[in-house]
Amino acid sequence: MSRANSMVLIIGGGTFGLSTAYHLANAGYRNITVLEKGATVPSPLSAGNDLNKIVRAEYEEPYYAELALAAIAEWTSNPLFAPHYRQVGYLLGNSAAALEKSRTSLAKSLASIQTHPAFAGQITPINSREDIRAVAPALDGAMDGWVGYFNRLAGYARSADALRATYDAVNGLGVGIALDDAVATLDYDGHKCVGATTASGKRYTADVVILTMGASVANLLPSIGHQVTGRSWAIAHVQLTPEEAAKLAGIPVTYSRDLGFFFEPDPTGLLKVSPSGSGYTNKNKETGISVPPEDNNFMPPAEEEAIRKVLREHLPSLAERPLVNTKICWCADTADTDYIIDFVPGKEGLIVATGDSGHAFKMLPLVGGWVKDVLENGKQDIARWAWKEGNNAGGEVSWRVGKSRDLNDYT
Ligand code: FSA
Incomplete structure (x- = not known):
């Protein structure tokens, strides 16, 4: 079947879904429909529906460092994405209290870029308070004993804006998008997935169905719940006055691996902290599978103090301010933090693209191309992105601190 005629149904209009629509439409597919449960794009259910997300290419795994560099090239040069990218740099380190695990992770990230030609002249080691002042004079917290590095070839994307722009672009390319109607069932003819039916009873037929539902994917494909775990992190904002915001304009994305991170204020003066x-998972007691609940506009109680601790360390004058627009943001975690982009075994015509594991928004310009490769090759040739039966995500990830908890124990 030709690209133009092939009927492609994309379920989930977030980062992976819109990027897939963008790549397919650009490649000549003319019969693409995106179904999105949320009433708007960006969808309230999408992790990318956020002020900003980190764009950086240092990774413990050099494989992703290369991909992230390719993504940064797109963020810099593609007129669709470039207006939403701010290359303010990335100040990454550990506070004096950080544990060995956090320090090892940081050292591996740095090693992935330190001798890489793309980063020549871009990295400055940070070993003293003076070093911090030199790259981020507006940070007036104690940051005593804080060590790490400053990477100039990094920054952040205004993620909701970038998703909106991608949505407009795919609309312009003729992609049909149906909002505000959840998919209730996938429809099969034997093992072949032939489309989907929505909660309102609409039926969509397709030659291929692509599931891009992020952390919610197990709702339609329970079998993936053993390798993808919905897991959430708190997000809060401080509303600054125009004068306060002006002082912090242009600060690097600052991430104390052991405490948390924050961004320069947005144009309305909102400073995001995480x-x-x-x-936190949200495990079903019977199945053990974790998917997001309906309401995510809250934070588990311990997170407020954690957020204030981040502010106290870096920007103490904001530490006791009201926290606004608090929420939890859902990632689709895999055990090895590799994405999953593959045909679903035992079915035909059904592809899944998920497993962001909290490090995929930066790939918005590229990830849909990787989905297209799988669709056109008829299989996934990249072993790390293949379906991995029974590979349960337990939460112990080298680049994270602390233990994974379950929302049901804390709220
Ligand atoms: O690319 C990045 O460094 C994203 S970090 C954001 C974060 O909140 C992680 O800190 C967290 O561990 C989880 O993966 C969700 O994303």
Whole structure:
């Protein structure tokens, strides 16, 4: 079947789904429909529906460092994405209290870029308070004993804006998008997935169905719940006055691996803060599978203190301010933090693209191309992104601190 005629149904209009629509439409597919449960794009259910997300290419795994560099090239040069990227640099380190695990992770990240030609002249080691002042004079917290490095070839994306722009672009390329209607069932003819039916009873037929539902994917594909775990992290904001915001304009994305991270204020003066940790699952008591609940506009009680601790360390004058627009943001975690982009075994015509594991928004410009490769090759040739039966995500990830907890124990 030609690209133009092939009917492609994408379920989930977030980062992976819109990127997939973008890559397929650009490649000549003319019969693409995206189904999104949320009433708007960006969807309230999408992790990318956020002020900003970190864009950086240092990784413990050099494989991802290369991909992230390719993504940064897109963020810099593609007119669709470039308006939403701010290359303010990345100040990454550990506070004096950090444990060995956090220090080892940081050292591996640094090693993935330190001798890489793309980063020549871009990295400055940070070994003293003076070093911090030299790269981020607006940070007036104690940061005593804070060590790490400053990477100039990094920054952040205005993620909700970037998703909106991608949505507009795919709309312009003729992609059909149906909002505000959840998919209730996938429809099969034997083992072949032939489409989906929504809660309102609409039926969509397709030659291929692509599930891009992030942390919610197990709702439609329970068998993936053994390798993808929905896990959430708290996000809060401080509303700054225009004068306060002006003082912090252009600060690097600052991430104390053991405490948390924050970004420069957005144009309305909102400064986003998020704590470190190993996140919260929402496990079903019977199945043990974790998917997001309906309401995510809250934070587990311990997270407020964690967020204030981040502020106290770096920007103490904001530490006791009201926290606004608090929420938990859901990632689709895999045990090895590799993405999953593959055909679903035992079915035909059904592809899954998920497993962001908290490090995929930066790949918005590229990830849909990797989905397209799988679709066109008829299989996944990249072993690390293949379906991995029974590979349960326990939460112990080298680059995270603390233990994963379950929301049901804390709220
Ligand atoms: O690319 C990045 O460094 C994203 S970090 C954001 C974060 O909150 C992680 O800190 C957390 O461990 C989880 O993976 C969700 O994303």
